[in-house]
Amino acid sequence: MALTELNLEFKPETPKTIKDEWSHIGVVASGDLEVLIEKENALKGKIKIHILTTVVGFDDVWETVVKKFIDKTGLSGVKVSINDNAATPAVVIRRLQQAVDNGGGLQ
Amino acid sequence: MKINWEDLQSKSFYQATARERAYGMVDKDTFKEFLGPRDKMTSPHLLILGEAVEFDDGITVGVGKIKKHPVFVISQEGKFVGGALGEVNGAKMAYTMKLALKTYEKMKEKYGSVPDDKKPICIVSFDSGGVRLHEANAGLLMHSESMETIWELQNKVPYIAITGSTIGAYGAQGFVCLSADVVLANDFGRIGLTGPEVIQQEVGKDEFDASDRALIWRTMGARSKYILGDVDYLLKDTIGTFRDTIVNIVDEPMSKISKTRKVGSPQLVEENLEVVKLAAEKKIKDSKDLWIIYGNENVDQIPEMPQEKFLSVVKRRPRRI
Known part of the structure; x- marks a missing residue:
């Protein structure tokens, strides 16, 4: 069974970016995920998200969860890489928020 | 990204992630990670098998400083x-x-000798069940390479092993852990070769009952290992306590640090085999019997009593070497 790979791109209405150059949080334990946020100048106002997950058939849920987070926070100008091992949507949102906080917050 | 070093000092060692442990054990803000998450060096084998991958492949390695020592942390x-x-x-x-x-070799070449207060240190914080079966041969190869390096580090670089996280040090990593000059543990530390589940599966429930948590802990847990002399320091569960103990050890001369070595010479092998002989002679069925032989009283209470009390009443296996 292969891993599911998702590449998403969004353009939030009120773009904000993290303070630090990069940020990382989480461990790929069972039911958990890791989030790596890296600033990229070429992505001004936009956000690229790369997801690698063990779960098959939840592509729409991923898109909804991530879109909801980005609409709420306006996170942009960054590349987000996610390695996931069957985390639930609540955990995903929590980890994304932690990663943003760990990167010095939004500005 | 910033990790708050002061907060880490009072954080539980057992609950900390690998990265937090590595950052917290060296001096403030001196830790420099090699091949961190940003380098995205993931396992190619897990990817093919459709298993989840991690950017740092489940290990944090790097170099930091303790006083004047370069400290290599794994x-x-x-x-x-x-x-x-x-x-x-x-x-x-x-x-x-x-x-x-x-x-160490570069320092020796440049300055002629390596002073005790500047010698490099190698610290490994274990949390591993052994070799990853998805990539067994590659894992074993790396295991043997680290064993070979530990042999070369002997009498040159102090190698400090720590067990005090969820998994402990099992399988191949049990060897690597006990080859250290000094072994530190908290009450959650475990060292073993074969894990409880595997023993039960292979030899049967009469030999080892893997559902009996108390049995597991008094056989493989840090307190039993402390009595037997496999663990040298039994510590409180904060990163700060581990750090303070390491800070106190590192300035000692190499000959003094390596006194607590458990393997590495025929005399040490002989001394270790005496325990095996003793266990066979006295027909030891449980760790408790062994604790009694070394002079401990109230053995039923040993696993439960608070750590300070345990350390004040415990009698350990005498060492000759």
């Missing part, structure tokens, strides 16, 4: 594939050890 993450050793994280482990050796 910290395993037990939550990712049970902390098991594969090709990538194994190479990170083995080659960080090699870097400690190389630093």
